[in-house]
Amino acid sequence: MTGPRVLIVDDQELIRTGFRLILTARGLDVAGEAADGAAAVEAERRLRPDVILMDVRMPGMDGIEATRRILARTPSCRILMLTTFDLDRYVYAALAAGASGFLLKDVTADHLAAAVRLVGTGDALLAPSITRRLVQRFAGVGEPPAVHRDLAVLTPREREVLTLLGRGLSNTELAEALTLSEATVKTHVARIFAKLDLRDRAQAVVLAYETGLVTPAVNDR
Numbered sequence: 748m749t750g751p752r753v754l755i756v757d758d759q760e761l762i763r764t765g766f767r768l769i770l771t772a773r774g775l776d777v778a779g780e781a782a783d784g785a786a787a788v789e790a791e792r793r794l795r796p797d798v799i800l801m802d803v804r805m806p807g808m809d810g811i812e813a814t815r816r817i818l819a820r821t822p823s824c825r826i827l828m829l830t831t832f833d834l835d836r837y838v839y840a841a842l843a844a845g846a847s848g849f850l851l852k853d854v855t856a857d858h859l860a861a862a863v864r865l866v867g868t869g870d871a872l873l874a875p876s877i878t879r880r881l882v883q884r885f886a887g888v889g890e891p892p893a894v895h896r897d898l899a900v901l902t903p904r905e906r907e908v909l910t911l912l913g914r915g916l917s918n919t920e921l922a923e924a925l926t927l928s929e930a931t932v933k934t935h936v937a938r939i940f941a942k943l944d945l946r947d948r949a950q951a952v953v954l955a956y957e958t959g960l961v962t963p964a965v966n967d968r
Contacts, residue, residue, distance in 0.1 A: 750774065750775045750776070750863070750864050750867055751775070751776075751796070751797030751798045751825075751863060751864065751866075751867030752776045752777075752778040752794070752795075752796045752797050752798070753770055753775055753776065753777050753778060753796055753797070753798050753799070753800060753863055754777075754778055754779050754780070754781065754787065754790055754791060754794060754796035754798075754799045754800070755767060755770075755777060755779075755780045755781070755799075755800045756780070756781045756782075756783075756784070756786075756787040756790075756799060756800060756801045756802055756805075756810065756813070757780075757782070757800075757802040757805070757829060758782050758783055758802060758805040758806060759802075760782070762802075762829075762852065763780045763782075766800060766859065767780065769856045769859055769860065770859070770860060770863065772856075773856075773857075773860040775860060775863060775864070778794040778795075778796045779793075779794050779796070782805075783805045783806060783807045783808055784805055784807060784808030784809055784810055784812055784813030784816075785807055785808045785813070787799065787801065787808075787810075787813045787817070788808070788813050788816050788817055791817045791820075791821065791824060792820070795821070796824065797824070797825060797867050798824075798825045798826070798827065798863050798866050798867050799817065799824060799825070799826045799827070800827050800829055800850075800863070801813060801814060801826050801827065801828050801829060801841075801846070802828075802829045802830075803828050803829065803830045803837045803838060803841060803849075804830075804837060809837070810828060810829075810837075810841060811837060811840050811841050811844055814826050814828075814841055814844045814845060814846050815844045815845070818844070818845040822845075822946070825847045825866045825867060825869070826841075826845070826846045826847060827846070827847060827848055827849065827850055827862060827863070827866055828841045828842075828846050828848070828849040828850070829849070829850055829851075829852055830849055830850075830851060830852065831851065831852050831853075832851075839953075842949050842950070842952075842953050843950075843953050843957075845946055845950065846949065847866050847946065847947050847949050848862070848866060848949055850862055869947070898943075898958055898960065900942045900943070901939065901942060901943075904925075904935065905935055905938060905939050905942070906960070907925065908921060908925070908932070908935045908936060908939060909939050909951060909954075909955055909960060910955060910960050910961055911924060911925075912936070912939075912948060912951045912952065912955060913951065913952050913954075913955025913956060913960060913961035914955075914961060915952065918932050918933060918936065921936075939951070
């Protein structure tokens with residue numbers, strides 16, 4: 748087996764079985780399964796997976812609370828949220844809690860495996876247009892904000908980079924927009940993450956909206 752070790756968390760056995768078959772057929776190591784958030788927290792402690800596929804809505808402890816508890820204990824763990832709706836307010840809360848992205852449950856088999864591998868490398872899985880709409884809809888609406896961070900620690904250029912990150916630009920697009928090399932852009936992004944204690948691009952998008960650095964009026968499409 749190659750790639751990250753995976754824990755599958757969903758209250759529906761059929762979905763867990765299907766995802767296990769898909770991932771193992773593509774050479775990924777499925778470390779285990781869990782049927783609810785509490786079981787996921789315990790399974791993560793025992794199995795130490797690299798990536799968790801986490802259902803958002805489950806009876807008992809939901810995926811959001813499980814995400815918070817797991818990342819508080821194991822910040823290096825990567826969590827991909829599973830949902831049936833691309834504009835689910837609970838997915839936004841999960842991103843704010845530290846999840847590295849989300850997948851719709853009707854994802855293709857190849858996309859599922861590719862997403863797990865991508866997140867396993869430490870990157871975030873973001874479909875920029877969907878993530879942008881998600882944050883626009885729910886940032887500051889009935890959900891507790893992410894940890895407030897002082898943007899004053901950023902240089903003017905880093906604030907500019909964070910603004911463009913919040914708009915969903917890739918490193919290649921950032922380099923083109925700012926007339927910089929991709930290597931320089933990666934350096935700026937890494938410094939932003941370090942200064943603001945961000946895990947990945949998913950949290951950067953959430954933070955850009957919650958601090959008002961990016962507003963829906965600018966990006967609404």
